[in-house]
Amino acid sequence: MGSLIKNDGHISNTVNNMGPYRALRGRVNDLGYSLDERLMPYLELAGFGSIALIRTFDLWYDLISKLVKRWRPVTHAFHLQCGESTVTLEDVALQLELLIDGSAVTGISAIAEPVSLCYSLLIVSPADAEFNFTSLKFSWLKANFEHLSINATEHEVMCAARAYIMHIIGGLLMLDANNNRVHLMYLPLLSDLQNVRSYSWVSAILAILYYELFRTTKPDSVDIGGCLLLL
Structure with missing residues:
Protein backbone atom coordinates (compact mmCIF):
# COMPACT_ATOMS: atom_id res chain seq x y z
CA MET A 1 0.00 0.00 0.00
CA GLY A 2 2.85 2.37 0.73
CA SER A 3 4.07 2.15 -2.86
CA LEU A 4 0.58 2.82 -4.17
CA ILE A 5 -0.34 5.78 -1.97
CA LYS A 6 3.08 7.48 -1.79
CA ASN A 7 1.81 9.98 0.75
CA ASP A 8 3.27 10.25 4.24
CA GLY A 9 0.04 11.81 5.45
CA HIS A 10 -2.09 8.82 4.48
CA ILE A 11 -3.50 6.50 7.15
CA SER A 12 -2.10 3.49 5.29
CA ASN A 13 1.46 4.65 6.05
CA THR A 14 0.62 4.86 9.73
CA VAL A 15 -0.57 1.25 9.58
CA ASN A 16 2.47 0.13 7.57
CA ASN A 17 4.73 1.72 10.19
CA MET A 18 2.99 -0.24 12.95
CA GLY A 19 1.08 2.79 14.18
CA PRO A 20 -2.04 2.48 16.37
CA TYR A 21 -5.15 0.94 14.83
CA ARG A 22 -7.90 3.44 14.10
CA ALA A 23 -11.59 2.61 13.75
CA LEU A 24 -13.64 5.46 12.33
CA ARG A 25 -16.88 6.52 13.94
CA GLY A 26 -20.10 7.91 12.55
CA ARG A 27 -23.63 8.70 13.52
CA VAL A 28 -26.32 6.03 13.49
CA ASN A 29 -28.07 6.31 10.15
CA ASP A 30 -31.83 6.34 10.31
CA LEU A 31 -34.67 8.62 9.28
CA GLY A 32 -35.70 9.41 12.81
CA TYR A 33 -39.39 8.58 12.83
CA SER A 34 -42.02 6.52 11.06
CA LEU A 35 -43.28 7.72 7.73
CA ASP A 36 -46.89 8.92 7.52
CA GLU A 37 -48.38 7.41 4.36
CA ARG A 38 -49.94 10.77 3.48
CA LEU A 39 -46.44 12.09 2.75
CA MET A 40 -45.62 9.46 0.11
CA PRO A 41 -47.28 11.16 -2.91
CA TYR A 42 -45.25 14.31 -2.24
CA LEU A 43 -42.03 12.40 -1.57
CA GLU A 44 -42.50 10.52 -4.84
CA LEU A 45 -43.23 13.81 -6.60
CA ALA A 46 -39.91 15.15 -5.31
CA GLY A 47 -38.07 11.95 -6.31
CA PHE A 48 -37.37 10.79 -2.74
CA GLY A 49 -40.03 8.08 -2.55
CA SER A 50 -37.68 5.09 -2.68
CA ILE A 51 -35.19 6.57 -0.22
CA ALA A 52 -38.01 7.26 2.23
CA LEU A 53 -38.59 3.50 2.49
CA ILE A 54 -35.09 2.88 3.88
CA ARG A 55 -35.23 1.88 7.53
CA THR A 56 -32.63 1.82 10.30
CA PHE A 57 -29.54 -0.18 9.42
CA ASP A 58 -26.21 -1.00 11.03
CA LEU A 59 -22.88 0.10 9.61
CA TRP A 60 -19.66 -1.90 9.93
CA TYR A 61 -17.19 0.82 10.82
CA ASP A 62 -14.27 -1.62 10.98
CA LEU A 63 -14.93 -2.50 7.34
CA ILE A 64 -15.37 1.17 6.38
CA SER A 65 -12.08 1.98 8.14
CA LYS A 66 -10.32 -0.70 6.12
CA LEU A 67 -11.78 0.71 2.90
CA VAL A 68 -10.50 4.18 3.79
CA LYS A 69 -6.98 2.75 4.14
CA ARG A 70 -7.29 1.59 0.54
CA TRP A 71 -8.58 4.95 -0.78
CA ARG A 72 -6.28 6.92 -3.07
CA PRO A 73 -7.41 10.59 -3.25
CA VAL A 74 -5.61 11.26 -6.54
CA THR A 75 -7.68 8.74 -8.49
CA HIS A 76 -10.79 8.67 -6.24
CA ALA A 77 -10.53 4.88 -6.09
CA PHE A 78 -9.92 2.02 -3.70
CA HIS A 79 -6.68 0.12 -4.38
CA LEU A 80 -7.49 -3.54 -3.78
CA GLN A 81 -5.50 -6.70 -4.43
CA CYS A 82 -7.79 -7.47 -7.38
CA GLY A 83 -7.45 -3.98 -8.86
CA GLU A 84 -9.10 -0.59 -8.52
CA SER A 85 -12.70 -0.01 -7.53
CA THR A 86 -14.80 3.04 -6.72
CA VAL A 87 -18.34 4.30 -6.16
CA THR A 88 -19.69 5.80 -9.40
CA LEU A 89 -22.58 8.07 -10.31
CA GLU A 90 -24.36 5.05 -11.73
CA ASP A 91 -23.98 3.19 -8.41
CA VAL A 92 -25.60 6.06 -6.54
CA ALA A 93 -28.40 6.39 -9.09
CA LEU A 94 -29.21 2.67 -9.04
CA ALA A 129 -34.82 34.17 19.74
CA GLU A 130 -32.37 32.30 17.47
CA PHE A 131 -32.40 34.79 14.63
CA ASN A 132 -29.16 33.61 13.02
CA PHE A 133 -29.49 29.83 13.07
CA THR A 134 -28.12 28.04 10.00
CA SER A 135 -29.32 24.47 10.60
CA LEU A 136 -32.20 22.42 11.99
CA LYS A 137 -31.81 19.79 14.68
CA PHE A 138 -33.14 16.32 13.89
CA SER A 139 -34.75 16.27 17.33
CA TRP A 140 -36.64 19.47 16.41
CA LEU A 141 -37.82 18.00 13.11
CA LYS A 142 -39.02 14.87 14.90
CA ALA A 143 -40.80 16.79 17.66
CA ASN A 144 -42.68 18.97 15.18
CA PHE A 145 -43.43 16.58 12.33
CA GLU A 146 -43.51 13.02 13.69
CA HIS A 147 -47.23 13.14 14.48
CA LEU A 148 -49.25 14.75 11.71
CA SER A 149 -52.78 15.80 12.65
CA ILE A 150 -55.54 13.57 11.31
CA ASN A 151 -57.17 16.73 9.96
CA ALA A 152 -53.98 18.12 8.40
CA THR A 153 -54.51 20.30 5.35
CA GLU A 154 -52.71 19.69 2.07
CA HIS A 155 -50.37 22.58 2.85
CA GLU A 156 -49.48 21.06 6.23
CA VAL A 157 -48.81 17.67 4.63
CA MET A 158 -46.52 19.31 2.06
CA CYS A 159 -44.62 21.08 4.86
CA ALA A 160 -44.25 17.75 6.69
CA ALA A 161 -42.92 16.21 3.45
CA ARG A 162 -40.28 18.96 3.20
CA ALA A 163 -39.27 18.28 6.82
CA TYR A 164 -38.94 14.56 6.07
CA ILE A 165 -36.79 15.25 3.01
CA MET A 166 -34.58 17.52 5.14
CA HIS A 167 -34.16 14.62 7.56
CA ILE A 168 -33.27 12.30 4.67
CA ILE A 169 -30.69 14.75 3.31
CA GLY A 170 -28.97 15.38 6.63
CA GLY A 171 -29.43 11.96 8.19
CA LEU A 172 -28.67 9.65 5.29
CA LEU A 173 -27.53 11.24 2.04
CA MET A 174 -25.16 14.04 3.07
CA LEU A 175 -24.70 13.63 6.78
CA ASP A 176 -22.12 15.37 8.93
CA ALA A 177 -20.64 12.83 11.33
CA ASN A 178 -20.06 15.49 14.00
CA ASN A 179 -23.50 17.04 13.93
CA ASN A 180 -27.08 15.93 14.51
CA ARG A 181 -28.38 18.69 12.28
CA VAL A 182 -29.15 19.43 8.64
CA HIS A 183 -28.03 22.69 7.05
CA LEU A 184 -30.79 25.17 6.28
CA MET A 185 -29.37 25.89 2.80
CA TYR A 186 -31.18 22.82 1.44
CA LEU A 187 -34.64 24.03 2.46
CA PRO A 188 -35.10 26.66 -0.33
CA LEU A 189 -34.46 23.88 -2.88
CA LEU A 190 -37.60 22.16 -1.57
CA SER A 191 -39.96 25.11 -2.00
CA ASP A 192 -41.48 23.60 -5.16
CA LEU A 193 -41.68 19.85 -4.54
CA GLN A 194 -42.30 19.18 -8.21
CA ASN A 195 -39.02 20.90 -9.06
CA VAL A 196 -36.92 19.00 -6.49
CA ARG A 197 -36.24 16.11 -8.88
CA SER A 198 -34.71 18.55 -11.38
CA TYR A 199 -31.54 18.74 -9.27
CA SER A 200 -28.61 16.34 -9.62
CA TRP A 201 -28.72 15.01 -6.07
CA VAL A 202 -26.58 12.06 -7.18
CA SER A 203 -23.64 14.35 -8.02
CA ALA A 204 -23.87 16.16 -4.68
CA ILE A 205 -24.10 12.90 -2.70
CA LEU A 206 -21.08 11.40 -4.48
CA ALA A 207 -19.01 14.58 -4.17
CA ILE A 208 -19.55 14.69 -0.40
CA LEU A 209 -18.74 10.98 -0.05
CA TYR A 210 -15.50 11.45 -2.01
CA TYR A 211 -14.61 14.42 0.19
CA GLU A 212 -15.24 12.41 3.36
CA LEU A 213 -13.11 9.53 2.08
CA PHE A 214 -10.31 11.98 1.28
CA ARG A 215 -10.60 13.75 4.64
CA THR A 216 -10.53 10.54 6.65
CA THR A 217 -7.32 9.30 5.02
CA LYS A 218 -5.64 11.72 7.43
CA PRO A 219 -4.47 9.76 10.49
CA ASP A 220 -5.96 12.30 12.93
CA SER A 221 -9.51 11.92 11.56
CA VAL A 222 -11.83 9.92 13.78
CA ASP A 223 -15.33 10.58 12.36
CA ILE A 224 -16.65 9.98 8.87
CA GLY A 225 -19.76 11.37 7.22
CA GLY A 226 -21.38 11.20 3.78
CA CYS A 227 -23.73 8.54 2.44
CA LEU A 228 -21.99 5.56 4.06
CA LEU A 229 -24.77 3.25 2.89
CA LEU A 230 -23.08 3.34 -0.52
CA LEU A 231 -19.96 1.69 0.92
Whole structure:
Protein backbone atom coordinates (compact mmCIF):
# COMPACT_ATOMS: atom_id res chain seq x y z
CA MET A 1 0.00 0.00 0.00
CA GLY A 2 2.85 2.37 0.73
CA SER A 3 4.07 2.15 -2.86
CA LEU A 4 0.58 2.82 -4.17
CA ILE A 5 -0.34 5.78 -1.97
CA LYS A 6 3.08 7.48 -1.79
CA ASN A 7 1.81 9.98 0.75
CA ASP A 8 3.27 10.25 4.24
CA GLY A 9 0.04 11.81 5.45
CA HIS A 10 -2.09 8.82 4.48
CA ILE A 11 -3.50 6.50 7.15
CA SER A 12 -2.10 3.49 5.29
CA ASN A 13 1.46 4.65 6.05
CA THR A 14 0.62 4.86 9.73
CA VAL A 15 -0.57 1.25 9.58
CA ASN A 16 2.47 0.13 7.57
CA ASN A 17 4.73 1.72 10.19
CA MET A 18 2.99 -0.24 12.95
CA GLY A 19 1.08 2.79 14.18
CA PRO A 20 -2.04 2.48 16.37
CA TYR A 21 -5.15 0.94 14.83
CA ARG A 22 -7.90 3.44 14.10
CA ALA A 23 -11.59 2.61 13.75
CA LEU A 24 -13.64 5.46 12.33
CA ARG A 25 -16.88 6.52 13.94
CA GLY A 26 -20.10 7.91 12.55
CA ARG A 27 -23.63 8.70 13.52
CA VAL A 28 -26.32 6.03 13.49
CA ASN A 29 -28.07 6.31 10.15
CA ASP A 30 -31.83 6.34 10.31
CA LEU A 31 -34.67 8.62 9.28
CA GLY A 32 -35.70 9.41 12.81
CA TYR A 33 -39.39 8.58 12.83
CA SER A 34 -42.02 6.52 11.06
CA LEU A 35 -43.28 7.72 7.73
CA ASP A 36 -46.89 8.92 7.52
CA GLU A 37 -48.38 7.41 4.36
CA ARG A 38 -49.94 10.77 3.48
CA LEU A 39 -46.44 12.09 2.75
CA MET A 40 -45.62 9.46 0.11
CA PRO A 41 -47.28 11.16 -2.91
CA TYR A 42 -45.25 14.31 -2.24
CA LEU A 43 -42.03 12.40 -1.57
CA GLU A 44 -42.50 10.52 -4.84
CA LEU A 45 -43.23 13.81 -6.60
CA ALA A 46 -39.91 15.15 -5.31
CA GLY A 47 -38.07 11.95 -6.31
CA PHE A 48 -37.37 10.79 -2.74
CA GLY A 49 -40.03 8.08 -2.55
CA SER A 50 -37.68 5.09 -2.68
CA ILE A 51 -35.19 6.57 -0.22
CA ALA A 52 -38.01 7.26 2.23
CA LEU A 53 -38.59 3.50 2.49
CA ILE A 54 -35.09 2.88 3.88
CA ARG A 55 -35.23 1.88 7.53
CA THR A 56 -32.63 1.82 10.30
CA PHE A 57 -29.54 -0.18 9.42
CA ASP A 58 -26.21 -1.00 11.03
CA LEU A 59 -22.88 0.10 9.61
CA TRP A 60 -19.66 -1.90 9.93
CA TYR A 61 -17.19 0.82 10.82
CA ASP A 62 -14.27 -1.62 10.98
CA LEU A 63 -14.93 -2.50 7.34
CA ILE A 64 -15.37 1.17 6.38
CA SER A 65 -12.08 1.98 8.14
CA LYS A 66 -10.32 -0.70 6.12
CA LEU A 67 -11.78 0.71 2.90
CA VAL A 68 -10.50 4.18 3.79
CA LYS A 69 -6.98 2.75 4.14
CA ARG A 70 -7.29 1.59 0.54
CA TRP A 71 -8.58 4.95 -0.78
CA ARG A 72 -6.28 6.92 -3.07
CA PRO A 73 -7.41 10.59 -3.25
CA VAL A 74 -5.61 11.26 -6.54
CA THR A 75 -7.68 8.74 -8.49
CA HIS A 76 -10.79 8.67 -6.24
CA ALA A 77 -10.53 4.88 -6.09
CA PHE A 78 -9.92 2.02 -3.70
CA HIS A 79 -6.68 0.12 -4.38
CA LEU A 80 -7.49 -3.54 -3.78
CA GLN A 81 -5.50 -6.70 -4.43
CA CYS A 82 -7.79 -7.47 -7.38
CA GLY A 83 -7.45 -3.98 -8.86
CA GLU A 84 -9.10 -0.59 -8.52
CA SER A 85 -12.70 -0.01 -7.53
CA THR A 86 -14.80 3.04 -6.72
CA VAL A 87 -18.34 4.30 -6.16
CA THR A 88 -19.69 5.80 -9.40
CA LEU A 89 -22.58 8.07 -10.31
CA GLU A 90 -24.36 5.05 -11.73
CA ASP A 91 -23.98 3.19 -8.41
CA VAL A 92 -25.60 6.06 -6.54
CA ALA A 93 -28.40 6.39 -9.09
CA LEU A 94 -29.21 2.67 -9.04
CA GLN A 95 -29.04 2.20 -5.28
CA LEU A 96 -30.96 5.34 -4.31
CA GLU A 97 -33.12 5.66 -7.45
CA LEU A 98 -32.18 9.30 -8.01
CA LEU A 99 -31.46 11.02 -11.30
CA ILE A 100 -27.92 11.91 -12.38
CA ASP A 101 -28.74 14.70 -14.81
CA GLY A 102 -30.03 18.00 -13.50
CA SER A 103 -29.15 21.34 -12.00
CA ALA A 104 -26.32 21.63 -9.49
CA VAL A 105 -27.29 21.35 -5.83
CA THR A 106 -26.11 24.69 -4.50
CA GLY A 107 -27.32 26.99 -1.76
CA ILE A 108 -26.59 30.07 0.28
CA SER A 109 -24.61 29.18 3.40
CA ALA A 110 -26.02 32.14 5.34
CA ILE A 111 -29.81 32.56 5.08
CA ALA A 112 -30.81 36.21 5.57
CA GLU A 113 -34.14 35.50 7.32
CA PRO A 114 -34.12 31.88 8.53
CA VAL A 115 -37.20 32.31 10.73
CA SER A 116 -39.30 33.61 7.83
CA LEU A 117 -38.00 30.84 5.58
CA CYS A 118 -39.04 28.14 8.06
CA TYR A 119 -42.48 29.65 8.59
CA SER A 120 -42.94 29.88 4.83
CA LEU A 121 -41.95 26.28 3.98
CA LEU A 122 -42.47 24.42 7.28
CA ILE A 123 -45.21 26.48 8.99
CA VAL A 124 -43.14 26.40 12.16
CA SER A 125 -39.68 27.68 13.11
CA PRO A 126 -37.18 27.07 15.94
CA ALA A 127 -37.26 29.56 18.83
CA ASP A 128 -37.63 33.06 17.45
CA ALA A 129 -34.82 34.17 19.74
CA GLU A 130 -32.37 32.30 17.47
CA PHE A 131 -32.40 34.79 14.63
CA ASN A 132 -29.16 33.61 13.02
CA PHE A 133 -29.49 29.83 13.07
CA THR A 134 -28.12 28.04 10.00
CA SER A 135 -29.32 24.47 10.60
CA LEU A 136 -32.20 22.42 11.99
CA LYS A 137 -31.81 19.79 14.68
CA PHE A 138 -33.14 16.32 13.89
CA SER A 139 -34.75 16.27 17.33
CA TRP A 140 -36.64 19.47 16.41
CA LEU A 141 -37.82 18.00 13.11
CA LYS A 142 -39.02 14.87 14.90
CA ALA A 143 -40.80 16.79 17.66
CA ASN A 144 -42.68 18.97 15.18
CA PHE A 145 -43.43 16.58 12.33
CA GLU A 146 -43.51 13.02 13.69
CA HIS A 147 -47.23 13.14 14.48
CA LEU A 148 -49.25 14.75 11.71
CA SER A 149 -52.78 15.80 12.65
CA ILE A 150 -55.54 13.57 11.31
CA ASN A 151 -57.17 16.73 9.96
CA ALA A 152 -53.98 18.12 8.40
CA THR A 153 -54.51 20.30 5.35
CA GLU A 154 -52.71 19.69 2.07
CA HIS A 155 -50.37 22.58 2.85
CA GLU A 156 -49.48 21.06 6.23
CA VAL A 157 -48.81 17.67 4.63
CA MET A 158 -46.52 19.31 2.06
CA CYS A 159 -44.62 21.08 4.86
CA ALA A 160 -44.25 17.75 6.69
CA ALA A 161 -42.92 16.21 3.45
CA ARG A 162 -40.28 18.96 3.20
CA ALA A 163 -39.27 18.28 6.82
CA TYR A 164 -38.94 14.56 6.07
CA ILE A 165 -36.79 15.25 3.01
CA MET A 166 -34.58 17.52 5.14
CA HIS A 167 -34.16 14.62 7.56
CA ILE A 168 -33.27 12.30 4.67
CA ILE A 169 -30.69 14.75 3.31
CA GLY A 170 -28.97 15.38 6.63
CA GLY A 171 -29.43 11.96 8.19
CA LEU A 172 -28.67 9.65 5.29
CA LEU A 173 -27.53 11.24 2.04
CA MET A 174 -25.16 14.04 3.07
CA LEU A 175 -24.70 13.63 6.78
CA ASP A 176 -22.12 15.37 8.93
CA ALA A 177 -20.64 12.83 11.33
CA ASN A 178 -20.06 15.49 14.00
CA ASN A 179 -23.50 17.04 13.93
CA ASN A 180 -27.08 15.93 14.51
CA ARG A 181 -28.38 18.69 12.28
CA VAL A 182 -29.15 19.43 8.64
CA HIS A 183 -28.03 22.69 7.05
CA LEU A 184 -30.79 25.17 6.28
CA MET A 185 -29.37 25.89 2.80
CA TYR A 186 -31.18 22.82 1.44
CA LEU A 187 -34.64 24.03 2.46
CA PRO A 188 -35.10 26.66 -0.33
CA LEU A 189 -34.46 23.88 -2.88
CA LEU A 190 -37.60 22.16 -1.57
CA SER A 191 -39.96 25.11 -2.00
CA ASP A 192 -41.48 23.60 -5.16
CA LEU A 193 -41.68 19.85 -4.54
CA GLN A 194 -42.30 19.18 -8.21
CA ASN A 195 -39.02 20.90 -9.06
CA VAL A 196 -36.92 19.00 -6.49
CA ARG A 197 -36.24 16.11 -8.88
CA SER A 198 -34.71 18.55 -11.38
CA TYR A 199 -31.54 18.74 -9.27
CA SER A 200 -28.61 16.34 -9.62
CA TRP A 201 -28.72 15.01 -6.07
CA VAL A 202 -26.58 12.06 -7.18
CA SER A 203 -23.64 14.35 -8.02
CA ALA A 204 -23.87 16.16 -4.68
CA ILE A 205 -24.10 12.90 -2.70
CA LEU A 206 -21.08 11.40 -4.48
CA ALA A 207 -19.01 14.58 -4.17
CA ILE A 208 -19.55 14.69 -0.40
CA LEU A 209 -18.74 10.98 -0.05
CA TYR A 210 -15.50 11.45 -2.01
CA TYR A 211 -14.61 14.42 0.19
CA GLU A 212 -15.24 12.41 3.36
CA LEU A 213 -13.11 9.53 2.08
CA PHE A 214 -10.31 11.98 1.28
CA ARG A 215 -10.60 13.75 4.64
CA THR A 216 -10.53 10.54 6.65
CA THR A 217 -7.32 9.30 5.02
CA LYS A 218 -5.64 11.72 7.43
CA PRO A 219 -4.47 9.76 10.49
CA ASP A 220 -5.96 12.30 12.93
CA SER A 221 -9.51 11.92 11.56
CA VAL A 222 -11.83 9.92 13.78
CA ASP A 223 -15.33 10.58 12.36
CA ILE A 224 -16.65 9.98 8.87
CA GLY A 225 -19.76 11.37 7.22
CA GLY A 226 -21.38 11.20 3.78
CA CYS A 227 -23.73 8.54 2.44
CA LEU A 228 -21.99 5.56 4.06
CA LEU A 229 -24.77 3.25 2.89
CA LEU A 230 -23.08 3.34 -0.52
CA LEU A 231 -19.96 1.69 0.92
